[in-house]
Amino acid sequence: MTALHSAAAPEGAAEPLLRVRDLTVSVRDRGVVRPLVAGLSFDLHGGETLAIAGESGSGKSITSLALMGLLPNNVSVTSGQALLDGIDLPSLPEARMRAWRGARLAMIFQEPMTSLNPVQNIGDQLTEAIRAHEPVSRRDAAAQALVALRKVRIPEPERRMRQYPHELSGGMRQRVMIAMALALRPALLIADEPTTALDVTVQREVLDLLRELQTETGTAIILITHDMGVVAETADRVVVMRQGRMVESAPVETLFATPSQDYTRALLAAVPRLGAGAARAKPLPPATPAPVARLMDVQVHFDIGANFLGQATHRVHAVEGVSFDIRPGETFGLVGESGCGKSTIAKALAGLVPHEGRVEVDGKALAGLTVQGRRAICRDIQMVFQDPMAALDPRMTVGVAVAEPMVIHGIGTAEERHARVADLFQRVGLNPEQMSRYPHEFSGGQRQRICIARALSLRPKLIICDESVSALDVSVQAQVLDLLAELQRETGVSYLFISHDMAVVENVVDRLGVMYMGQIVEMGTRDQVFGNPRHSYTTRLLDAVPIPDPTRRMPPRPERDLDLPSPIRPIGEASRRVRMRNIGEEHFVAEED
């Protein structure tokens, strides 16, 4: 490994491909010019991977957009240079820059779901990129596009050419983006958080792919990420940014081994690591006969499709016979890949989707409750969603939003509520003076705290955290997780903690279930599942987790079937149930064939 690195990054030997000097990017807002990125300098050689890491809002994306010449209207490069092969990119006229974009330097964006044009098929989007730069016929371009698709190892590339983005999974879409970016063999590829939106397993594959393509084509890569695990696995050099300034720049091993700045150290410390959870162990709450919530053979189906009479033809078996308990004061985790039904369970528990089977909260069955009964249950179960921005009404001040549950349930007078909201704000580490602000005036982490405050306002017995920390920066994530743990210690609240991030889960849960295709395939205490994973799917998930240690890089794994089996079946066809086996001390594992 190290050999490759030193070969790829000869110290000052050759001219660097990209030389950024004192780059300052500023926004003009109401007549005031404010720098977003200030005095950034770094070099990048051909075939090298440079990672830019840093918390959200530190200017990573702005930097990459500045290089691409795609800055928003009111943002511009105000000083400094970015020389690609000796030519200053920001001062290139738009026409020449356009010719270079896509051909000399290409970019992959963070959101694979929204970065492809939804009404154009994959083939057209690819060939269009090729033909914008090379005077080839439509057919030749299509042939080139096909080659590119093959290169990113998309199954059935011919068929994909004719498909539309929504027909592909997120991972496949990201591969298409990569194919598009690499089709013209650019000298520089900028990948802005290319895997953040993907499942760990898919992330692993995409990272492997990038690395492979790089060795093949010699493209230099700027990889932007906030995930130190990804940095450790892929980068040669790292630039750490904070508030628009470069904090530290070093080869990856040096950075991880001996970070020179406090900020870098703090950043690295906040990274959740697999195996670290054991250190934070606390005694498991006993298996009381009165769980906070109990799910028994819960099933959730969504009917789709329609025949002549408008009856559904197909059925999504989103949740298929799931059973588990959540005990008072415990954190129960649910992990699994996207689409396996985690959120659906959360929704069923919160009464947002109808379910079959039995869900009990505090001993009362959810189904068949009166409106009053439902509302009473609402006081016991609260939910914290993945995206705090989406979960808050953007037109309501956060103070009102946090008081809302109390208003709904008619608790207290206006003053009492105000006092309680102020108290809650303090509890979650916010300043009560901020109560009159709107959600968009807060950072992501702060917003999530607001959501937690709102969830707490009714003193619930159970809080469902559906990917509640996934969208947050590692440092913020750590703070929120600490907050959750603290609240649990203080109030004895239970959590249903849903996440696809194995490292996080390992750090917070007491017990967990691993879900696959709407069913739990392994369930037990944290130590049982992480220490002694018995189901093949569990191991696969664990293996895919990037390790924030550049010295422990994993070799690329062989291909695996990309198409997940679908939970959609024609109506009437039963889905196959797995059978669970207790392999001791409440460690359940599904039987495999």
Add this chain to the structure above:
Amino acid sequence: MAGYLFRRLVQSALILLGVSFITFVLLYVLPADPVRQIAGRSATAQTVENIRTQLGLDQPLLVQYGRYLAGLVQGDMGRSYLQKTEVSTLIAARLPASLLLMVGGIACELVIGLTLGVVAAVWRGRPLDQGLMVTSFVAVSAPQFVVGLLLLYVFAVQLGWFPIGGYGTAAHLVLPAVTLGIMGSGWYSRMMRSSMIDVLRQDYIRTARAKGLTRSRVLMRHALPNAILPIIAMIGIDIGIFMGGIVVVESVFGWPGIGQLAWQAIQRVDIPIIMGVTMVSAAAIVLGNLLADIITPLVDPRIRLR
């Protein structure tokens, strides 16, 4: 798809049934006696009664309606009271002209409205944008009769570019279609503007630019098709709005459509014609909506008909 179509057709038929019933009742209670109109001013009470019986207008409402409906399902829309001709013949003779005008009008409002909307979105916040948005208000507020005459006067009489009214060639269609389309273009430019602004913020536009596409290609191939999607559903609604405008525009330009037929029929309570025109226009609207719903998934592959 077939199932969807089938259900939508049944729904449409029910809507048409509802329309026919309401119209029939409204015309029944309308304070104007068609028999008077038929009988003429020198008629005696006897004659009037004769005619009333002959036409079955002395029957109870539901019987009359039942009879009308029975005819309708066999394609018989009755005979005009005053012209004595089959309503279906009259409508058949005039419908193509109206449809042509309507298609022309929709094309015009789309071309004008969408262009203005796109231009305004691209230059949003600039004086050009604000100017265009004022223009859209002018378009919405301008009475069609005046617009029509103005266009006719300038482009046909003064400049001689187009014939002064009439029907037949493509040149005849231009001015009426523009007149009809101007009001809608005001709406469309506003909707297109906001839709376009929305789309221009999307990630895939950035992707397209990152590919090194020209600005115009990004606009035309990536932004436009997406921005148009929410507009398509509006086109169905439009047909209904056009039914009103058609009366005015047809008379200004001497366009032989059903608008004038309806107008004369309303003035003289020629109930079979009013019913016929109502049913035909309702069918056009229902069909327009259906078409819009069918076209949307063709343009937007994400939408599947259910």
Add this chain to the structure above:
Amino acid sequence: MRRLLRRKLALFGCAIIVLVVGGAVLAPWIAPYPPDEQLFEGLTLLGEPLPPGGDFLMGTDLLGRDLLSRMLYGAQTSLIIGVVANGVALVIGTLVGVLAGFMRGWIGAVLMRFTDLMMAFPALLLAICLAAIFQPSLWIVAMVIALVNWVQTARVVYTETTALSEREFIAAEKTLGASRSRILFRHILPHLVPTLIVWGTLGISVTVLLEATLSYLGVGVQPPTPSWGNIIFENQTYFQAAPWLVFIPGAAILLLALAFNLVGDALRDVLDPTQRGND
């Protein structure tokens, strides 16, 4: 900068609205002549109306009435039609659209089918019949207009509501135990404001002109009550011989609609905390 400009425009809009409302309210005191007095000196001997100038600031109409006075009194009618009738249509449309979009189930289905039916129904015919059955008076006409004009709003609001009720903060609200009405009024309605502003302000011209069409068909506000719309319609054939009779009321309608739009835009900015003058 732009924000400032916006504010100026909004102020300008407010000024126009105040002017129109003031004109309408104060018409009996400030109008130089009674609105329906056919002045002998208001026509030439050949029976032609007089152009603006001199005694008649806006000229006279075909009956020799002072156009300025008619415009002032007409503002009353047009405000009632453009603001009240249009407002009621907007309210009905919003209510139906929101309920249908939010309730789903059979209530929603019934409401939407009803909307479809109304949409397929020739609005003008309905207006004519309703107005002929009831004796046309200003309020009846306003009601008729409201009854035929809510449909498009309902459609658009329906689409938007359906999209809104899929949003996560609505789900969040449900998990808090909020009642449907609370979700509807506290969380969905405020988000419809921008759409409603666009439809509401464009609707002003449309309804004012529709009232005129109805007058033209003999089912509108009865003469000699002036309204801006019927002043246009009464005189539209004279747009060459006496252009002021068409263009002055036309400009007035346009200005009113524009003014409401400017104020509406500003209002939208004020009501929407996320909007920072960036559109």
Add this chain to the structure above:
Amino acid sequence: QEYTPDPNAKPGGMITVTYKDDVATLDPAIGYDWQNWSMIKSLFDGLMDYVPGTTELRPGLASAYEINENGTVFTFTLREGVTFHNGRVMTAEDVKYSLDRVTNPETQSPGAGFFASIAGYDEMASGTATSLSGVEVIDPQTVKITLSRPDATFLHVMALNFASVVPKEAVEEYGTDFGKHPVGTGAFKLGEWSIGQRLVFEKNADYWRDGVPYLDGVTFEVGQEPIVALLRLQQGEVDVPGDGIPPAKFQEVMGDPEQAARVVEGGQLHTGYITLNVAMEPLDKLPVREAINMAINKERITQIINGRAVPATQPLPPSMPGYTEGYEGYAFGVEAAKAKLEEAGLSDGFSTELYVMNTDPNPRIAQAIQQDLKAIGVDVDIRSLAQANVIEAGGAGQAPMIWSGGMAWIADFPDPSNFYGPILGCAGAGEGGWNWSKFCDESIDDMATKADSMTDPSDPERLKMWSDVYMKVMEEAPWVPVFNEQRYTMKSARMGGDDALYVDPVSIPVNYDYVYVTE
């Protein structure tokens, strides 16, 4: 009495005439709109006809007629060798068939009532007979028509479109669609008809009158706004705008000497009036009706319509025989009117309603009336409605006042009786009748009947009687006669022929059979 053809007339050429409204039908038994009236006249002929440009009767398909002593039997001798457009020779059987058809209730002819004086009409109307007993075919060239009572206007009736002779086989072939496939004996035959667009009349080469028509054909373009028609006339695309000069353009045209020279002005048999419902409070009081008559400023109203009319003093228009010369009518005077109101005990005035048809300029005229009445303390609410609704309100007797404009009485034939029966006589005063003032005075009715029983319509004594009838009516003041509209027909420069042909009292806008083009 016969018409002397224009020596300058040249045969050949086509002209274009425009109309706003579509032509509803060309069936002579049905057509009763003013634009199809003249078209039907050119396609069909009746036994009687008028001298072009005048109101003088002349024989049409009949070459001669005889009337018996007491004026109840008319014997018509038909012209020889008159053929229908389908080539068949017209005979007396056709005359009988045509009269039977128009009076048959099945036909739903709006003109059936005109034939009420023919013996056997009542049986026809009630459906007990299928043929008029009063119409007899003597031989193929002779028809004898017996009346049940003397009718001075009968020859005029026989000149009405409703009395046109139609061929049985064509009527039977097309059935109710005959109106779209007319076959007659007239100067023109229908060439092409595209509904809603245009009708083309072609010259009937076998027309029985020698030398006419001059034109090879006439194209009628329908659906055209009058303003646009005028623009096209100014561009030379149109020869005669059928709807006349639109008010909005009147001053412009008349102010331009070149255009004004091509405008022909003439009288027409038209009166615009306000009906005062004598059955309704307080219009049942004579002084009130008189007051209203005095309050209307007719000069001002004519000014509003650009002076295109002359103020009226009585129901009959000046060019109608029987018009009372020298009668001043009720003089305009606000004070006098107020005094009358006081006489009726209504010095504080009252409020009432005025119904009016909603097309320009009628609502404007109504507003002028409203203002005039306000001056004497009468508050009028205007009800501006579609034609059909006004007629309904008038017929039902719900309307206190109606302005007749737009639905007004243009005489069917130039005889004073035509202004009485249905609109002022007891016959029309019933429920649904056209006598909207519901005025019914038996003694006046008797006078009218007596006048009509005289055989010779132009007998001065008869005309005197009619004059007396209308004077009596004016004493009772059920109407306010407001003005008599003048006709202004504009034509293109190439149109030739006597001016009278362009203001032909029975053929609006022009008498197609006799006009010609000069190039």
